[in-house]
Amino acid sequence: MNASGESDPLALRKANTLSTLVADRIEQSILTGDLEAGERINEVTLARELGVSRGPIREAARLLSNQGLVEFVANKGAFVRRVSRADMLEIYDLRAVLTGHACELAASNNACDLQALRTLLDEMDAASGSDDADAYYALNLTFHDRLVESSGSKRLSTMTASLVKEAHLFRKLSLSSLQDMQTSNAEHAEIVEAIAARNPERARELGERHVRAGKARFEAAAET
Amino acid sequence: MNASGESDPLALRKANTLSTLVADRIEQSILTGDLEAGERINEVTLARELGVSRGPIREAARLLSNQGLVEFVANKGAFVRRVSRADMLEIYDLRAVLTGHACELAASNNACDLQALRTLLDEMDAASGSDDADAYYALNLTFHDRLVESSGSKRLSTMTASLVKEAHLFRKLSLSSLQDMQTSNAEHAEIVEAIAARNPERARELGERHVRAGKARFEAAAET
DNA sequence: GAACTGACAACTGTTGACAGTTTGCAATAG
DNA sequence: CTATTGCAAACTGTCAACAGTTGTCAGTTC
Numbered sequence: 001m002n003a004s005g006e007s008d009p010l011a012l013r014k015a016n017t018l019s020t021l022v023a024d025r026i027e028q029s030i031l032t033g034d035l036e037a038g039e040r041i042n043e044v045t046l047a048r049e050l051g052v053s054r055g056p057i058r059e060a061a062r063l064l065s066n067q068g069l070v071e072f073v074a075n076k077g078a079f080v081r082r083v084s085r086a087d088m089l090e091i092y093d094l095r096a097v098l099t100g101h102a103c104e105l106a107a108s109n110n111a112c113d114l115q116a117l118r119t120l121l122d123e124m125d126a127a128s129g130s131d132d133a134d135a136y137y138a139l140n141l142t143f144h145d146r147l148v149e150s151s152g153s154k155r156l157s158t159m160t161a162s163l164v165k166e167a168h169l170f171r172k173l174s175l176s177s178l179q180d181m182q183t184s185n186a187e188h189a190e191i192v193e194a195i196a197a198r199n200p201e202r203a204r205e206l207g208e209r210h211v212r213a214g215k216a217r218f219e220a221a222a223e224t
Numbered sequence: 225m226n227a228s229g230e231s232d233p234l235a236l237r238k239a240n241t242l243s244t245l246v247a248d249r250i251e252q253s254i255l256t257g258d259l260e261a262g263e264r265i266n267e268v269t270l271a272r273e274l275g276v277s278r279g280p281i282r283e284a285a286r287l288l289s290n291q292g293l294v295e296f297v298a299n300k301g302a303f304v305r306r307v308s309r310a311d312m313l314e315i316y317d318l319r320a321v322l323t324g325h326a327c328e329l330a331a332s333n334n335a336c337d338l339q340a341l342r343t344l345l346d347e348m349d350a351a352s353g354s355d356d357a358d359a360y361y362a363l364n365l366t367f368h369d370r371l372v373e374s375s376g377s378k379r380l381s382t383m384t385a386s387l388v389k390e391a392h393l394f395r396k397l398s399l400s401s402l403q404d405m406q407t408s409n410a411e412h413a414e415i416v417e418a419i420a421a422r423n424p425e426r427a428r429e430l431g432e433r434h435v436r437a438g439k440a441r442f443e444a445a446a447e448t
Numbered sequence: 449g450a451a452c453t454g455a456c457a458a459c460t461g462t463t464g465a466c467a468g469t470t471t472g473c474a475a476t477a478g
Numbered sequence: 479c480t481a482t483t484g485c486a487a488a489c490t491g492t493c494a495a496c497a498g499t500t501g502t503c504a505g506t507t508c
Binding site: 017055072091101155 | 240241243279282283286287289290291292296298299314315317318321322324325329377378379380383387
């Protein structure tokens with residue numbers, strides 16, 4: 001609501017720099033679809049809109065560029081990344097491999113919060129029980145987030161997060177039939193089990209297979 | 225007045241923006257050790273040195289920050305990333321997984337330039353034959369580069385490149401005994417063979433194991 | 449009527465200046 | 479002699495103005 005952000009941002013300005021806040025803002029605009037894929041990010045317009053100068057905007061855009069959300073063209077500016085179907089398949093493959101690795105590490109670690117993961121499993125069951133695809137979708141995201149985080153590898157987390165964000169840019173269809181949700185969550189449960197059982201190989205295999213299954217679902221749904 | 229800037233940069237300015245050139249320059253300074261790990265990047269000094277203003281410097285730093293070479297602290301500036309031994313192990317694990325994936329893809333693709341890879345194998349053999357660790361090191365880098373590129377996945381390439389650059393920051397020891405070079409290149413050859421034989425599973429397994437072996441060599445050498 | 453030319457408008461790239469924060473040093477109190 | 483406080487220099491964060499580029503559109507020519 002604060003187009004020229006007042007109370008909240010000002011408090012944060014002590015820790016975070018303006019560029020960071022602007023970056024968050026742009027990121028949100030992109031992920032909510034407020035800024036469409038392929039659209040140019042007009043610096044002066046955005047600067048006026050947010051009540052800052054162009055400097056922080058440019059820095060924020062640079063920050064997002066290496067995260068894969070934004071693309072730069074010299075003398076033409078920053079464009080919201082356009083993600084093709086081929087990109088999506090590539091992203092799924094990478095996520096599969098990284099998720100598998102994360103699960104392997106999580107199964108070897110002591111630092112995995114199984115309780116939290118199991119709670120999310122239950123909540124996702126509830127969501128699919130009431131056929132609430134939106135809720136399931138959100139829970140699924142946080143589940144995968146937690147899963148990767150429990151690997152203990154920060155790099156792995158940021159890599160995955162970046163890929164997930166990029167995947168968001170492909171908006172054609174959000175999938176999730178009732179059937180899909182149920183099988184997906186069954187796979188989740190198996191993964192958590194393997195981690196709890198301290199079986200790294202199996203955890204890896206299941207984690208990788210789960211994302212590959214997601215890729216298959218995507219491919220099936222995106223058949224045109 | 226560009227301290228050691230010549231005619232070349234001016235020609236490139238048409239295509240690339242100043243920020244990009246500055247970023248390349250900084251990256252080089254970091255990788256050659258000109259800028260030491262943990263050192264702060266002084267904006268005004270660097271700006272004066274390169275004959276540009278602070279804007280491009282800041283943007284370049286932002287560009288490098290998401291590449292893992294530079295770290296930002298609010299109101300304190302940009303620091304050359306400090307890479308610990310634990311970081312190195314984490315990086316090795318990730319590289320192992322990604323390299324495995326790259327090999328798998330390369331074995332499934334038609335777009336793999338086997339000829340180039342084999343040439344590199346020979347050159348590395350020659351380098352280890354004359355016990356030239358530096359040459360081997362450089363060749364090894366390009367070999368892995370080519371290998372990952374032949375996966376056809378651009379994202380995979382940039383991810384790996386980023387990790388490799390980060391690993392460069394850990395300078396303690398460059399490893400490579402004669403023995404290491406020979407075994408390492410034998411592994412390379414096996415990988416190329418598997419790719420040529422169109423055996424994705426084996427290629428993946430070998431690629432992953434090769435980097436893991438590198439990790440083991442690193443651990444053995446870094447024992448203090 | 450179609451193709452080319454040249455100016456104009458909109459935007460990005462870059463710069464130099466201003467404001468706020470951090471840090472090190474020096475003076476002072478205990 | 480040590481600890482604390484206050485100041486000043488250095489540096490980063492931000493801004494507003496200038497310079498160069500790109501794309502468009504009217505005018506001209508064939």
